[in-house]
Amino acid sequence: MTAHTTHHHVHTHELSKTDPRVKLLAAKIKKENHKPDALIEILHTAQNAFGYLPKEVLIYIAQELKLPPSRVFSTVTFYHFFSLKSKGEHTCLVCTGTACYVKGAQALLNKIESQFSLKPGQVTPDNKLGVAVARCIGACGLAPAVVIDNEVQGKVTADDLINSINGKIATI
Amino acid sequence: MNKIPVIIDDKSFEVDPHKTILEVCRELDIEILTMCHLKGLTDIGACRLCLVEVEGINKLLSACTTKVAANMVIKTQTERIKKYQRITTELFFADRNHVCAVCVSNGKCELQNLGYKVELDRIRYPHLFPQCEVDTSHPWYVMDHNRCIMCTRCVRVCNEVEGAHNWDVMNRGHQVRIISDFNTPWGESSTCTSCGKCLHACPTGAIWPKAIVQGQLEKNPGMVNELVERRKMKL
Structure with missing residues (x-):
């Protein structure tokens, strides 16, 4: 058996050709001419489209770029930007850098835990909300800072935070 | 191919250019410890066991990924190297x-x-x-x-x-x-x-x-x- 023939043995949970996220990914791969060196850019597109990198997507990318599966998996697990698990439809990133920590980041995390039963790195069972921490997002003047769905909010109180999160979840 | 002069552990040698310090030392029976090196594979300098001192350079260099150069003064057995090994x-x-x-x-x-x-x-x-x-x-x-x-x-x-x-x-x-x-x-x-x-x-x-x-x-x-x-x- 050679490496070329064995690629067909990979079981693909069929990606739906009509799924707009798959179309976006296919277009990106075409734009990059199926070049294996474009792996990181293509993974970026997939991560942004799906919110994480499901195994079927990794198989698809490996086949399209003719890259060994282990090389793709190695790249995905090396960079923190990529995630193999869903981070949640909405995300709340609490900065726990020194300034934010002093200004009460822990109180924010405690409030989130009591309100949504979520610890950093966890996602609600309905996949609506995920919570994460960052060491420092570089917005120390805004301490304590959080990032809700890529939107930075500074000098937040625990109650503000719960209100903004509830607002985001309600809007879908 | 013209050979180039190098000094390894205070002894002078004429060696092939384009070779790594490790290759040269192995040919001269100068012992350098390695772990990630395997002859026939690309060297990656990962294990840090083959570190050597090169005169004029403060940091230690991995012998497997450093090419020899003319008049290079290499030391392979110093206390500093032994400490790191x-x-x-x-x-x-x-x-x-x-x-x-x-x-x-x-x-x-x-x-x-x-x-x-x-x-x-x-x-x-x-x-x-x-x-x-x-x-x-x-x-x-x-x-x-x-x-x-x-x-x-x-x-x-x-x-x-x-x-x-x-x-x-x-x-x-x-x-x-x-x-x-x-x-x-x-x-x-x-x-x-x-x-x-x-x-x-x-x-x-x-x-x-x-x-x-x-x-x-x-x-x-x-x-x-x-x-x-x-x-x-x-x-």
């Missing part, structure tokens, strides 16, 4: 769960030999005792991550010589692990050709054939270079 060896042992007494490689292990070489009598760092998997899913071979030192010789031989690229490395820091495919059990890999070259390339008892008992493992890492050289021969 010792530290590196201790860290190898502290990082995973190396228990020679119950290992298939006992007596024939490159890591064990390295321990003897640097006269390792104790390990000053706390053992991490990580929870590592033993993958027995392959019909013929076993991958025991407890004994892996992340030299990546298996990764390189699989990619460069066999061309299968079953192996690669996932995660980073202390979480690094050798993986096959998408962290798939080895036996279910779609790329592995079961050629067994990784087994011979592995310096420890991390990859070994089933039906082998403690201390009975015979590996032939030299076969990798034999293969590479034979492929260059014109028939």
